[in-house]
Amino acid sequence: MEVKDVFDDAFCDVTKKIVKLDLHKSDEKMQDAQAVSDFQDYREMIQTQGYVNAVIVCRFSNEMFHYITNTMNNGVTPSGEELPLYINEYINIACGCAISRINDMTGQLSRLTVPRFYQCGEPLEGDLDFREQRFLSYDSRLGKLQVYLFYSLNDYEEGK
Amino acid sequence: MDKKTILVVDDSPFASKQIKDIVEENGYEVIGYAKNGNEGINMYEELHPDIVIMDIIMPGIDGLETAEILMKKDPSIKILMLSSLCDSGTLEEVKSIGLKYLIPKPWEDDVLLATLELLVKQDNRQ
Numbered sequence A: 001m002e003v004k005d006v007f008d009d010a011f012c013d014v015t016k017k018i019v020k021l022d023l024h025k026s027d028e029k030m031q032d033a034q035a036v037s038d039f040q041d042y043r044e045m046i047q048t049q050g051y052v053n054a055v056i057v058c059r060f061s062n063e064m065f066h067y068i069t070n071t072m073n074n075g076v077t078p079s080g081e082e083l084p085l086y087i088n089e090y091i092n093i094a095c096g097c098a099i100s101r102i103n104d105m106t107g108q109l110s111r112l113t114v115p116r117f118y119q120c121g122e123p124l125e126g127d128l129d130f131r132e133q134r135f136l137s138y139d140s141r142l143g144k145l146q147v148y149l150f151y152s153l154n155d156y157e158e159g160k
Numbered sequence B: 001m002d003k004k005t006i007l008v009v010d011d012s013p014f015a016s017k018q019i020k021d022i023v024e025e026n027g028y029e030v031i032g033y034a035k036n037g038n039e040g041i042n043m044y045e046e047l048h049p050d051i052v053i054m055d056i057i058m059p060g061i062d063g064l065e066t067a068e069i070l071m072k073k074d075p076s077i078k079i080l081m082l083s084s085l086c087d088s089g090t091l092e093e094v095k096s097i098g099l100k101y102l103i104p105k106p107w108e109d110d111v112l113l114a115t116l117e118l119l120v121k122q123d124n125r126q
Helices: A001-020 A033-038 A062-072 A081-106 B014-026 B037-049 B065-071 B088-096 B109-125
Strands: A042-050 A051-062 A110-111 A116-118 A131-138 A143-153 B002-009 B028-034 B051-055 B079-083 B102-104
Touching: A001 A062, A001 A081, A001 A131, A001 A143, A001 B102, A042 A081, A051 A081, A051 B028, A062 A081, A062 A143, A081 A110, A081 A116, A081 B088, B002 B014, B002 B037, B014 B028, B014 B109, B028 B037, B037 B051, B051 B065, B051 B109, B065 B079, B065 B088, B079 B109, B088 B102, B102 B109
Parallel strands: B002 B028, B002 B051, B051 B079, B079 B102
Antiparallel strands: A042 A051, A042 A110, A042 A116, A051 A143, A131 A143
16 A cells, blocks of 8 residues: 555545545646645645655645634634644644554554644745655545645665 | 543644543543643643543653653653554553553544543552
8 A cells, every 4th residue: 555545545534534524536736846835725734754754735725724623613713823723633633644554554653743834825844855746636515635745765674 | 429630731622622522521520721741741730630631742842751751750640642643653652651541533432431431440449
């Protein structure tokens, strides 16, 4: 199973469980790292370190972003201060599920950083120059979600 | 019987509210929320809860380090760890600092309640 497939399962399962929304794959085209950094939408970035070294960037349509954060706050729009905490938790759970599965499959460890929220138009900080780049694109009845996976697999524990 | 008291240490208001809803429907009382490890240490010393429910991935000192600090201060402390990272390696890390319980995010309510019950029974045996 590929890294991309593990993240696909995790995002679909977690979105269904936490905010009761079905994600459907869409045919959007992957864009390059510079475009990802320059997107004008709400975005979240989370990194992994260890066997999987990755930067994961999630791009939300306005409708999807507010649906997720409102639903996680029992249908009420969170305050501006709390908004990032809700979307951080969504990404933390989805990516944590994926990384846990990869850890168990490979017997090697990767760890997650605390996610970071980017307002519309705020440029991303950090290097997106990784060996592998994968892309997941979803439609739903309540907006769009894209997940960019920039990663490399670290073989430092091979042969142990 | 007195309600067992709980301190929640998690930077996520989503998780904190969900925990409060489920545990308070089932005979526990949440007496405090801390948004990070340092706040958790201070609130534990102030409130002396029966149980601490703590996330691992948090800003500043993480949940594992916070748990180690609290266990040095109070070796009888009862801690339930939560994390979106719930693989066998993470469980080993939790066990290596002397804790028994790690449940995944998102959790099943019955798993959370059953684990709390185990912690309470462990308390009663001492």
